[in-house]
Amino acid sequence: xxxxxxxxxxxxxxxxxxxxxxxxxxxxxxxxxxxxxxxxxxxxxxxxxxxxxxxxxxxxxxxxxxxxxxxxxxxxxxxxxxxxxxxxxxxx
Numbered sequence: 001x002x003x004x005x006x007x008x009x010x011x012x013x014x015x016x017x018x019x020x021x022x023x024x025x026x027x028x029x030x031x032x033x034x035x036x037x038x039x040x041x042x043x044x045x046x047x048x049x050x051x052x053x054x055x056x057x058x059x060x061x062x063x064x065x066x067x068x069x070x071x072x073x074x075x076x077x078x079x080x081x082x083x084x085x086x087x088x089x090x091x092x
Contacts, residue, residue, distance in 0.1 A: 002049050008056035019055070022062045026051040 013019045030036060030047040037059040040050055054060035 001046070002052065005049055005052035005056055009052045012055050012058065013062055018062050018064070022055065022060070023048060023051045026054065026060060 009023070010016070010019060013022065027047045030050055036050050037054045038050065038057055051060070
């Protein structure tokens, strides 16, 4: 992995978890035969570097569904409120 490309990609997508997931998903797509959005430097160019260049050059972006995140958080909160302590069901 090219550190310079990683730095440039991180400037475009500052969230490390989002960047890691985006790069890994794109790398799998490239391995499975997807066409690169940028011209590879060589035939044996690393798929991870190609994905990083795609992000660094603005050819690949991440869209975040904040509504889905909010719904997941609400569901998590509802589940936590409904939890039952097993110890309270039995009398000593």
